[in-house]
Amino acid sequence: MGVYMQPTKKNGKLIIKMTEFSGFYKLSVEERIARIKEYAQLSEAELIVLKNTGALKLDVANRMAENVISATHLPLGLGTNFKINGKEYVVPMAVEESSVIAAASHGAKLSLPLGFEAHADEPIMIGQVQIVGLKNAGDVAVKLESKKTEIEKIARELTKNMEMRGGGFRRFYTRAIKTERGEMLIAYFEIDVRDSMGANTINTMLEGIAPSLREYAEEGQIRLRIVSNFADKRKARARAIWKKETIGEEAIEGILDAYTFAKTDIYRATTHNKGIMNGIDALAIATGNDWRAIEAGAHAYALRSGKYQPLTHYEKNKEGNLVGMIELPIALGIVGGSINSNSIAKIALKILNVKNATELAMVAVCIGLANNFAALKALSTEGIQKGHMKLHARNLAVIVGASTDKEIDEIALALERRGTYTADCARDILKEIRLDRFFL
Ligand code: MEV
Numbered sequence: 001m002g003v004y005m006q007p008t009k010k011n012g013k014l015i016i017k018m019t020e021f022s023g024f025y026k027l028s029v030e031e032r033i034a035r036i037k038e039y040a041q042l043s044e045a046e047l048i049v050l051k052n053t054g055a056l057k058l059d060v061a062n063r064m065a066e067n068v069i070s071a072t073h074l075p076l077g078l079g080t081n082f083k084i085n086g087k088e089y090v091v092p093m094a095v096e097e098s099s100v101i102a103a104a105s106h107g108a109k110l111s112l113p114l115g116f117e118a119h120a121d122e123p124i125m126i127g128q129v130q131i132v133g134l135k136n137a138g139d140v141a142v143k144l145e146s147k148k149t150e151i152e153k154i155a156r157e158l159t160k161n162m163e164m165r166g167g168g169f170r171r172f173y174t175r176a177i178k179t180e181r182g183e184m185l186i187a188y189f190e191i192d193v194r195d196s197m198g199a200n201t202i203n204t205m206l207e208g209i210a211p212s213l214r215e216y217a218e219e220g221q222i223r224l225r226i227v228s229n230f231a232d233k234r235k236a237r238a239r240a241i242w243k244k245e246t247i248g249e250e251a252i253e254g255i256l257d258a259y260t261f262a263k264t265d266i267y268r269a270t271t272h273n274k275g276i277m278n279g280i281d282a283l284a285i286a287t288g289n290d291w292r293a294i295e296a297g298a299h300a301y302a303l304r305s306g307k308y309q310p311l312t313h314y315e316k317n318k319e320g321n322l323v324g325m326i327e328l329p330i331a332l333g334i335v336g337g338s339i340n341s342n343s344i345a346k347i348a349l350k351i352l353n354v355k356n357a358t359e360l361a362m363v364a365v366c367i368g369l370a371n372n373f374a375a376l377k378a379l380s381t382e383g384i385q386k387g388h389m390k391l392h393a394r395n396l397a398v399i400v401g402a403s404t405d406k407e408i409d410e411i412a413l414a415l416e417r418r419g420t421y422t423a424d425c426a427r428d429i430l431k432e433i434r435l436d437r438f439f440l
Contacts, residue, residue, distance in 0.1 A: 021067075029062050032069050055344045064338055076286055076344065077101040078351070079279070081108035083115025084238070084366050091367060092348035093282035098391035099384065100278045100371065107370030107377075110247055111240040116369065118362035120236035124170055125198035125331060127206045129187040130224040131217055137176035137183035140217045144174055144187065147216040154212050158205040159191055167192030185220070187213055190233060195357040197290055197333035202227040229296040231329035232304075236361035238369050242322040247377065252322045254380025255314055255373070262310040272310045272372065273302055276326070279371035280364045287352070287360065288345025289332045294364075297329040312372045326369040330361035389421050396426040407433060 020039065024032060037047055053061055053071035062068045079091035079101055093101050108115070134140050144151065155169040162168040171190040176183065189209070193201050206225035214222050244252055262272035277298060284291035302308050313325045334357050339345050354360045378384045390412065397411035400423055407430065414429045415421055 024067050029058050029068060032067065036069055056342065060341050064341060074285065076348070079104040079108065079283075079367060079370075081105050081112060082363070082366060082370070083108075083112060084118050084362060085116070089353070089363055090351055091283060091363060092286035092351050093279065093367070094285040094348075095278065095282035097278065098395065099388050100282060102387065102391075103374035103378070104279045104282075104367050104370045107372075107374035108366070110242055110373075111370070114241060116238045116240045116366040118236065118238035118366055120330065120358040120361040120365075121234050123167070123193050123195070123198065123331075123357050123361075124190050124233040125193050125202050125231055126228040126233060127189045127191065127202035128224065128226060128228055129189075129206050129210050129213055129222065131185045131187070131213065131220040132182065132223050134183045134185060134217075134220045137178070137185040140185045140220065141174045141176045143218065144185070144213065144216055148172060151209070151212065151216065154209050155189055155191075155205065158208045159201065162191065162194060162201060165194045167194035185217070193333075195334045196336035197293070197331050197357075199227045199290070199293070199331075200336060229293045229331070230300045231293075231297050231331040232301065234329055234331055234361070235301075235327055236330045236358075236365040237325065237327035238362065238365040239323065239325045240366075240369060240373070241317070242324065242373065244320050244322070247322065249320070251377050251381060252316060252320070255322060255324075255376045256316065258376040258380045259310065259312070259314040266308045269302070269308050269310050272312075272376075273298065275375040276311050276328075276368040276372045278375075279367035280330075283360075283364050283367055284332060286345065286348040287332065287334070288337065288339040288342035288348075290337065293331055294329075297331060301328050312369060314376075324369055324373050326365050326372070328365065328368070330364050332360045332364060333357050334360055390416065392421055393426075396421060396423055397430070399423055400427040400430050402426075402430055 024035070027035065033047060033050060036042065042050070050070040051058065054073055056071040058068070058071070061071045074094045074096050076092060076094045079093050082089040082091055091104070093104065095101065131140065151172055152169060155172060156163065159168045168191065169189070170192055171188075173188050175186045175188065177186060189202070189206065191198065191202055191205065203226060210222045210225050214220065242252070258272075262269040277295060280294060280298070281291040284294050298311060302311055311326055311328050315323050317323050333339065334349055334354065339349075352360070352363065354363060375384065378387065393412035393415040394408055396415065397408040400411075402408045402411050410433055411426050411429050415426060418425060
């Protein structure tokens, strides 16, 4: 603790010095909390909040990331009404935004009784090794090609744990590139990672094989050895039909207009895809997965033609019903990574009842499609604020101190009637309710 100075104050304000945090990682969690308490002048009540990490115990959190002082929380809800390839699912979703879970459940409900049809590719991830400083990358590509059998043997050896589970090495190829920093050769490895997300498997394998690649190349320098988050060999797709008798012709026309807008305008397409990722990320987080990887892959896929496009597609079939489709890369696992130390993720996977990562990928795209459908339907007809605000009104009631369900309901209803959704208004209503009760 000796390296730490008392935080300096100037004109009553804390002066932040970077040195005050050097070596922070060496401290125990307790010591870090004590340090941050004095640094940010936290109260005892705030310390109690920091130390309450819920299902993620502080010592477990401390093993998952660095400089840990607490854990943060998100609501975990259940998406309902999902029927996918004839099987019914209750879908855990972790998300802080109101209406996302309701929208997914609503979109799924309107797809019944048929529900969704979905399909997912084999769980193949791609890894890349970069070799730089080459006189002629094409020549090196030929050299590596001539050693293909040896390279593949090493790749198999390095992924034999995956092979034992039915996955393992699938393909090796190279790509020579000319850049402003000279010629480079990129070696690609495709590995079937079965039920894991796969980044660890791939990265370990790449670091293991890189020295042999350098040896066979006979020149150059190995640089990057890393998984690609553009998991385009691991896509999932889904389809649903929303009947005109169920949702009405006006909703169908509205959704088709909204979709056409997204196809032609990147400002809209980005928000359209954000709505899709609302559901997919919520599932990824609930199941302890790396949602940044999913996000990166999704948006790269949206741009694969060179023009950023919606990840869903809508059309009217000959009966006049709405057909919705979705396709994107989904690198989600049900084992490995942080899932093992995340007890909520394990429970979420049990609730979801998927037998492998491929099935999880299918559920993910169905949620994305359901969320997108529900958003477009609401946006193109009544707008989304009505639904959003209903939930927001309940949040406001809690924020201003409503302490019973009755108070929360009364405030939410009054806010809705007044059409003003502010904390001040909610506070006034709470005062009025309590005053009325006092005089009753
Ligand atoms: C909000 O989180 C998501 C939406 O903006 C999606 C969309 O506009 O399609 C409602």
